[in-house]
Each structure stands twice: as structure tokens, then as C-alpha cells.
Amino acid sequence: MAGTVFDPPVAGWERQMPVDKRIFLWVLLGQAIFLIGLSATMLLAGNHNNPVKQFHATPEEFSQRVAEFVDKYQVGPRTVRVPPGEDAYLLARMWSFYPDLILKKGQTYTVWYSSVDVTHNPQIAGQRLSFQAVPGHAQGVTLTPNTTGTFLVYCGEYCGVGHQAMMGKIIVEE
């Protein structure tokens, strides 16, 4: 009495897994452990990591910081030349990134992202660096520009009907 094609064997299946299936299982687990080891190595010894830096800031507090930063280093209507060694600030809002940053090639900067309205995601065209700008939370991203030029900054997180028009720029000078 085996029932229909959908029924399991009445008894006995639970006793032991056949040897070949057990080997498959161990191979898959071994692969998983290998990949986990690889990812740990990349975190410990790789040079493409970005340690988490963050602080809590209400939109008003963060806007205040950005305004002070722009006042101090402004060189154009909405352009700021960031001196090497100083932290930079990038304010995301519907629908622009403020201000435009001028960085120096080969210098390491921390750029602080946050938003005053909804979640945004500044992405740098062609450079593929992508971190979130979340209202209420500021996030510091460490980067060292290695090519000169003008780079488009656009938004990667849907933020309303003007999403596709949300832009800014980063200029890297020699």
C-alpha cells in the first residue's frame, strides 16, 4: 500500500541519508565555510573596506553643520573646496545634493552624508560608490580620489517624483 505518487514511503526513509547525498551536503557546507573565510579575510586584510562611522543628527542639526562648512570653505555659489584633512559634508534633500565638492587627488577625505527629508543614496557616476543618506542619521564615508575630473552625483534610492532630477557633482583636482 504505497498510496499515490505524492506520498512518501510509509516508513524507513528517516533512518539514514544515502552516502552520495551526505557527500553532497558536506561539499555544500564546505563551500559555504570557504566563502565565509574568504569574506572574513577581505574584511581583515583587504584594502577596499569602509569602517562604519556614524552619529545621530536631526535634520536641523545636520543642516546647521553643512551651513557652517559651506561658510568656511565656499569658493562658488554652491561650490566648496575641501582642504585636505578636513571632513566634508553632503546634504541630500528633495531633489538635489548640496554643496558641490572640490577634492584633491590622492588625499583621503571623510564625507558625511545625511538627509533632511526622505532616504537618499548619493552615487558617483562611473565610480560606483554607494552609501545611504538617512534622515536623523549621519554616515561618514572615507574615500581617496585617484582620478581627476568632474563626476556626476545622482540619487540611487527612490525619493519621489523628482528622483531622476536629483543631482550634484564632485570635482577632483590635481
Add this chain to the structure above:
Amino acid sequence: MEAIYTDPETGLRLDRATRRLIVTFLVTAFLALGGAVIAALLVALTRAPAIQLLWPSAYYMALTFHGILALTIWPHVFEATLWLWACTSLLRTRLISPALGWLAYGLAFLGILMILGTVASGNASVMYTMYVPLRADPLFYLGHIIYAVGLLTLLILFGLNILKARAEGTYLGSLPLLTYGMAVAAILTVVAIIGAVAAFVPTVLWAFRILIPKVDPLYFKATFWSMGHTLQYTNITAMVVAWYGTATFMVKAKPVSEKFSRWAFALYLVTTLPVFMHHFLVDPTWSLAVKWIGATVVGIFLGVPSAMHGLAVPASVEKTLRGRGVRGLWGWLREWGWNNPPMVLLAFSVLLFGVGGFDGTAATTMQINMIEHNNMWIPAHIHGTLAGGATLGFMAFTYGFLPHLGFEIKGKRFAQYQAWLTGLGFTLLIAAMHWGAHLGVPRRMQDIRFLGADAPVPNWFNSMNLLGIAGVLTATGILIFVVIALTSMFAGSTRGPEMVAEAKDLWLPSERPAFAGGNPAPSATV
């Protein structure tokens, strides 16, 4: 008098009340799939820069429709039929309460109407992810809650029915593998609904502007994904059930090892629960160590049960075909059934799910997430796992399931074109998405020409034009499927019910065991 439908192929029986419920859920699911595909067509044609069909507000509305119909509605409504079938027909029993099933359907349907209505009104173009503080119509969030309550009602019915079957001893020994898989899916869904309560209850109050002035965006994102990504594992588990089901319907395949397959199902319960954490790899939250354990380690272990099923299902087909005298190392692959639509769809489903799964695992790595986050890599992952994987798997299952319910498949020749068109279309679509991801094209972007930019705009157009072409091919394939499925169902059943006086359970008279009425002692190994 009782109306009982018997499938002569499998010997399984179904009572009229349960069958009506299953058919209603199925039709709803196919309509949702059709809607998702029409929205997908609009989205693909807008993303192709050569056409750029829609203006921003229309594009974001179409994309919201696509995400919600394809992720929130179609798979879960289809799974409802699997749950109903797995807890009745497979266990040879009838529903403990069809009324509870109709209540579940009514709530789910009301929720769906509220969600789709608010999106159509233009006040809820917030995407599938709806990250607060993006604000949608309050009824949009309320619709999600009602829909979830509907699903929960159905799961309660599913659980009660298994208990009923066990108490009445209508099945022998262990649960059938497919019921076991759907039970795993049910547990995952209940856990996901706990996440949904945490996400949606504060949010609906915030949206109605009562009590809660502000919902923290990171709190919402964490709770949303503890629902959202766990629900994707409901879809994946149901997809695997559909794989086993298709192999059984089409070639009468049996799992190569019950224990192996059940271990794989059970592992989903362990590995999927902290799965939401990989959404935070580039967010201002936990330390790198926490992100590594919660995202990368969990993400890699997640692949193990899926890989087990991905090996076990083709192996079951291979074993069956070899048992029928197919020779050679690859002979079973030649005899797979490349002119049989469900087997073609099954093969594409397993392969594309593998591709999408690899994308997902890779994206849980910190360093890769920094560059692939929110670009076309993510749609490539979703379309591999859920569209190429789950949707094709469900479509393959449908080709076996409709005849099982007594509906003859109409337009068999179109079904063949449909299977190849959809499979190859998805392959091309996912390839185009990977190409775009390699260039860094952002997802959910209406205009990649960035009109008005005062910085150089990268040339990404070829990859996105290819995506447009692939989108049209795939959408055509799935629309043909929807038409085939609906016409087959509306043509009516070819099988009449058998009128039985007060049947206590759904055993065939010939197979009624001598010890019916209690759980039997294990007799012989079969």
C-alpha cells in the same frame, strides 16, 4: 450528497467546496500576474533610453504597480492554492471550514483592492519598498495589513487542517513532501507577518497622523525587510514545492532521498530568519562585525538549502528517466522533455534561480555591496530568484496542476512557444541587467540621460536598450501564459464530479487501509 472530483492520473480526490476555493485563488493569482506583466512592459519600455515611454510620475506609478503585483500579490495568492491543495487533497481530507477559507479570500481581496486603488489614485507611488518618511495614502498601509490578516487566516486554516487529518488518520506515516514544504513556507510566513505588524502598525498610525508623529527610517527598513525578505523565502520554498510537484506530475518522479529534501526544507527555517540584515550593509547602523555576521555569514549559509534542492530536483528526474531505460551519462538530459512546456520551464526555473541566488549571495559581501547597492545588480538578483525562479516554477506547476484539477490546457502549441520565449527572454533580461550593473546603472531611474546635469553623463544606453528588448520578449511570453491559463479555466472542467453519499474522507475505495481511523504502525519499507 457530496461532490467529489477524482484525478485518474494520480488517484487524488478533491471535494467541491475546496476546489471552488482553489479555483478562485488561482484565477485571482493569474489576473495579478497579468497586471504585473503589463506594468513590467511599461517599465521596460521606459527604461530603454531609445523609447523612454513614460513621464516620471507615470513611470514611478507603473513601477510601484509592478513591484506590488509581482512581489506582494501574485506569488502569495498562488501559494494560497498550494496551501489549500497540500492540506486537503494530498492528505485525503476536506477543509475543516470552507467558510474560513472564504473569509481569508475576502480579506486578502479587500486588501488588494485598497493597495491597488491607492496606487492607481496616484497617492501611493512609493514603490514596493515604501521606505518612510515617503508618505503614501494611509489606506495603502491599511490595505497591506488587511491583506496580511487574510493570509494569516488562510495559514490558520492550513494548520488546523493538518491537525484534523492527523487526528482522523487520513494519511499514512509522514506528511507528503509537498505538504511538508508548504508547512515550512507557512511557518516562514507567520514569522514574516510578525515583522509586518512591527512595520505597519506604527506606520499606519503615522500615516493617519494619530499618536505617532515620526517613524524612524532605519526602524521601518529593518522591520519592513524582516517581513519582506522572509516572505521571499516563502516564495522560494513554495517554488521548490512547485519544482517537486512539476517533476511528479510530468514524469512521476520521486525525490531521490526524502531525508535529503526534508533536511533542505527544514534548513530554510534556520537560515532565513535574520535575512533582513543584509539590507543594512551601507546604512549608518551596526559595526562591521555585526554586519558581517548578520549579512555575509547568514547570506552564504542561505545558499546551502537552495543548492540542495537545485541538485535534488533534476536528480529525481534523472533517476526516473534512467529507471525507464535512458542510457549514457547525459542521456537523461536529452530526454528531459524539451518539447514539453512545463519541463522547459522547470529547467529554466532551476537555472535562473541559481543565477539570481549567486547574485544575492555575492551582494551580501560588504565590499561588493558598496559598489552594487541600488544599481541594476539588485533587479538582476530579484528577476533571477523571483521572476525567473519562482514565477517560472509556478508556471511549470500550473501546466501540471490545471489538468489535475480537470481543466484541459488550451492552445498547447502556444504553450511550447511560451515556455521557450519566457525562459530565453528572462535569460536575456538578466544578462542585460548584469551588463547595466557592471556599468553602474541605477535602478528605479526614469531618465538615465540626466537632463540638466552640469557634469559628464556616462553612456549606459546600450545595456538599457537591450533590457527593453528582453523585457518585451519576456512580457509577451508571460502574457501568452496568462491567456492560456485563464482560457483553460474558463472553458470549464472536462471532468464531472462523482456524487457520493456522505464520504467521511477522500480515500479511494480500493486503497482504504484496514487500520483507518488511527495512525498506523510502520509496516514495511517501501
